[in-house]
Amino acid sequence: YDNLQTAQGTSLYSGTVTIGTSVSASKYYPEDLTRKVGTFTYANGTSTVYRIADTDDVWNGSDQRVVVDAHFGASMVYDYFKTVHGRNGIDGAGGPTAYAAANGGAGLISSIVRYSTAYNNAFWDGTKMTYGDGDGSTFAPLVSLDIAAHEMTHGVTQYEANLTYQNESGALNESWSDVFGALVERYVYGESTDTWKIGEDCYTPGTSGDALRYMDDPHDASNGGYTSNDDPDHYSERYTGTSDNGGVHINSGIPNHAFYLLAKGGTHHLSGVAVTGIGADDAGKIWYKALADYMTASTNFAGARQATLSAASALFGGSSAQYTSTQSAWCAVGVG
Numbered sequence: 212y213d214n215l216q217t218a219q220g221t222s223l224y225s226g227t228v229t230i231g232t233s234v235s236a237s238k239y240y241p242e243d244l245t246r247k248v249g250t251f252t253y254a255n256g257t258s259t260v261y262r263i264a265d266t267d268d269v270w271n272g273s274d275q276r277v278v279v280d281a282h283f284g285a286s287m288v289y290d291y292f293k294t295v296h297g298r299n300g301i302d303g304a305g306g307p308t309a310y311a312a313a314n315g316g317a318g319l320i321s322s323i324v325r326y327s328t329a330y331n332n333a334f335w336d337g338t339k340m341t342y343g344d345g346d347g348s349t350f351a352p353l354v355s356l357d358i359a360a361h362e363m364t365h366g367v368t369q370y371e372a373n374l375t376y377q378n379e380s381g382a383l384n385e386s387w388s389d390v391f392g393a394l395v396e397r398y399v400y401g402e403s404t405d406t407w408k409i410g411e412d413c414y415t416p417g418t419s420g421d422a423l424r425y426m427d428d429p430h431d432a433s434n435g436g437y438t439s440n441d442d443p444d445h446y447s448e449r450y451t452g453t454s455d456n457g458g459v460h461i462n463s464g465i466p467n468h469a470f471y472l473l474a475k476g477g478t479h480h481l482s483g484v485a486v487t488g489i490g491a492d493d494a495g496k497i498w499y500k501a502l503a504d505y506m507t508a509s510t511n512f513a514g515a516r517q518a519t520l521s522a523a524s525a526l527f528g529g530s531s532a533q534y535t536s537t538q539s540a541w542c543a544v545g546v547g
């Protein structure tokens with residue numbers, strides 16, 4: 212709910228997001244025909260897509276907030292990739308829209324809200340973003356901006372590196388989604404300590420200040436350390452079991468922390484390696500180019516280090532500060 216729209220889709224963030232397009236005389240639908248983004252739900256828990264409508268285009272009903280947030284999220288993620296990286300949509304060509312077209316959604320990049328019942332997750336299913344309402348205790352509806360960007364970035368990854376969703380390549384897949392979740396939130400709201408928290412706007416609504424994951428401190432040591440939120444931030448601590456598809460949401464802490472150190476600088480608490488920050492803009496450029504031009508389905512952590520070094524070299528030169536800090540960021544987390 213962190214970006215509840217005012218009426219007529221004029222967002223709190225000062226830009227405007229087209230929320231309602233009148234398609235029939237008495238109804239408005241959350242469809243942005245400029246960005247080709249639309250928001251839908253399933254009809255009463257079935258797998259049939261339902262086009263949510265409103266009669267006065269003021270989307271402030273209690274069950275409409277998730278619609279507004281998911282639609283705003285997809286719109287902002289579209290703007291971020293277009294404006295910052297020159298990428299048109301998830302597939303680079305303004306789509307995919309086949310899903311929505313096939314289901315009465317006018318050929319739009321689709322988000323589905325209110326999936327299942329009290330569903331404590333959100334996901335990209337290969338064609339669209341899908342969001343649960345959460346159970347109200349572990350999660351409020353999972354439609355915060357960093358989650359929308361996380362899920363939509365899985366789509367971008369699918370059309371680029373298509374990282375296999377298990378073990379190290381899967382942890383990279385998850386990490387790149389967290390990284391662009393952070394970068395989209397920073398693009399819209401400006402950088403703050405919340406930038407580096409993942410899911411803070413809907414995780415445990417009864418507890419303020421916490422998050423599902425922390426890029427600046429995957430161990431969440433600030434919360435008494437080694438808690439349920441404890442993810443590794445060094446390669447020597449990686450999870451090597453089979454749960455969570457080989458720890459894709461656990462080992463993501465290692466590349467997440469490498470990105471954080473590259474952007475913000477710092478000295479790793481375990482390796483003692485110091486990194487000179489280059490800022491989140493240049494770090495984001497390196498991470499996007501690595502995903503789009505150098506990483507493949509089987510890329511592992513060592514391969515991601517190489518891909519980001521190739522990207523840094525291509526973008527800034529092999530003896531640039533950006534290249535040197537990319538080297539030390541991976542060294543700090545014990546990769547390469």
Ligand SMILES: CCCCC[C@H](S)C(=O)N[C@@H](Cc1ccccc1)C(=O)N[C@@H](C)C(=O)O
Pocket residue numbers: 331332333334335353357358361362365385409410423460
């Ligand atoms: C269907 C089960 C698999 C879900 C995988 C999706 S991509 C995912 O990673 N979802 C995110 C949602 C999210 C993102 C950012 C912040 C909060 C929540 C995720 O991290 N899911 C966790 C809860 C998980 O599946 O373990």
Ligand SMILES: [Ca+2]
Pocket residue numbers: 357393396405406407408409410411
């Ligand atoms: Ca965040």
Ligand SMILES: [Zn+2]
Pocket residue numbers: 361362365385388
């Ligand atoms: Zn994910």
